[in-house]
Each structure stands twice: as structure tokens, then as C-alpha cells.
Amino acid sequence: xxTKLDAIDRQILKILERDAKTVAKSIAEQLNLTKTxxxxxxxxxxxxxxxxxxxxxxxxxxxxxxxxxxSFVSLDTQKGSFMDDFxxxxxxxxxxxxxxxxxxxxxxxxxxxxxxLDAYYDFAKSKIAALPNIGVVKSAFVLNEAKNSQHFPLL
Numbered sequence: 149x150x151t152k153l154d155a156i157d158r159q160i161l162k163i164l165e166r167d168a169k170t171v172a173k174s175i176a177e178q179l180n181l182t183k184t185x186x187x188x189x190x191x192x193x194x195x196x197x198x199x200x201x202x203x204x205x206x207x208x209x210x211x212x213x214x215x216x217x218x219s220f221v222s223l224d225t226q227k228g229s230f231m232d233d234f235x236x237x238x239x240x241x242x243x244x245x246x247x248x249x250x251x252x253x254x255x256x257x258x259x260x261x262x263x264x265l266d267a268y269y270d271f272a273k274s275k276i277a278a279l280p281n282i283g284v285v286k287s288a289f290v291l292n293e294a295k296n297s298q299h300f301p302l303l
Contacts, residue, residue: 150196150197151192151196153198156179156181156189157189157193157198158303159178159179160175160179160186160189160190160193161193161198161199161300161303162303163175163178164190164199165298165299165300165303166299168202168203172186172187172190175190205298208261212263213263213264214261214262214263214264215261215262215263215264215265215268215289215290216259216260216261216289216290216293217259217260217261217262217268217287217288217289217290218257218258218259218260218287218288218290219257219258219260219272219276219285219286219287219288220253220254220256220257220258220284220285220286220287220288221234221254221255221256221257221258221276221282221283221284221285222253222254222255222256222283222284222285223255223281223282223283224281224282224283225281226255230280230281231249231255233280233281234255234256234279234281235247235249235256237279238256238258241271241275243260243261243262243267243271243275244258244259244260245259245260245261246258246259247259254284254286265289268287268289272285272287
């Protein structure tokens with residue numbers, strides 16, 4: 149059974165969101181609590197799915213040259229089965245780092261990471277355009293990443 153988040157749970161989540169490597173002892177000290185109840189709360193938050201995963205945020209500029217592309221995709225037909233098929237296929241593409249079903253002019257928003265414009269062209273031509281039921285694809289290329297925050301502002 150899922151419990152409602154209280155103020156302490158939210159503080160724990162804020163701390164872990166900033167630095168997932170923060171240990172229970174340090175969190176307990178920050179919140180003027182003892183280690184055991186903090187540890188138990190963290191385990192409960194994990195078990196109940198409030199914490200999905202712990203990840204390392206990489207500085208991609210230091211690893212490999214790449215570009216980020218946002219592609220807005222519309223399907224010719226918006227039947228549920230066509231949308232499900234599109235999502236299943238897109239999930240298999242390593243270039244797609246995020247995918248959202250959106251309302252409005254387009255059906256999907258994809259965030260892609262590719263090596264360069266040639267790699268994007270190959271991706272668009274051989275993968276996205278090759279999918280059934282593709283209507284319109286419009287893309288925007290990131291020139292400068294002004295803000296990229298993983299923080300959930302409502303905590």
C-alpha cells in the first residue's frame with residue numbers, strides 16, 4: 149500500500165534528487181533525525197516507486213561530440229494501435245533518449261542524441277521515415293543548452 153508523502157519524505161527526496169549518493173547518515177544529520185528511520189523511509193520510498201532509479205548524470209561534452217535534436221512527429225492516423233506501435237518501435241532506437249505523447253499539433257515529441265547532422269539525416273531517413281503511418285516530422289536542433297534540470301520543482 150502506498151503512503152502519502154509527508155514533509156520529511158519530501159525533504160529526503162529533495163536531498164537524494166540533488167545527490168543520489170547521499171547516505172542515510174548524512175540525510176539524518178541534515179534533518180536532525182536518527183539514521184535508522186531515515187534509512188527505513190528511503191527503503192519505503194524505493195519500494196513504493198517514488199524513487200524509480202539512481203543514475204549518474206554524464207557530462208556528454210566530455211565524452212563524445214554530439215548534437216541534441218527535438219523531433220515533433222505526427223501520425224497519419226491517430227488510432228490507439230498505431231500510437232502503441234510507434235511507441236514500441238521508437239523505444240528500440242538508441243538515438244531516442246526521451247519520448248513524450250503530446251497534445252496539440254503533433255502526436256509525439258522525441259529527444260534525440262546523435263553524433264552530427266549526417267547521423268541525424270541517416271536516423272530520420274532510415275528509421276523514423278521508414279516507420280508505418282508517419283505523417284509529418286519537424287525537427288529543431290539544439291544550438292546551446294541553456295538549462296537542463298532533472299529536479300522536480302513541486303517537492
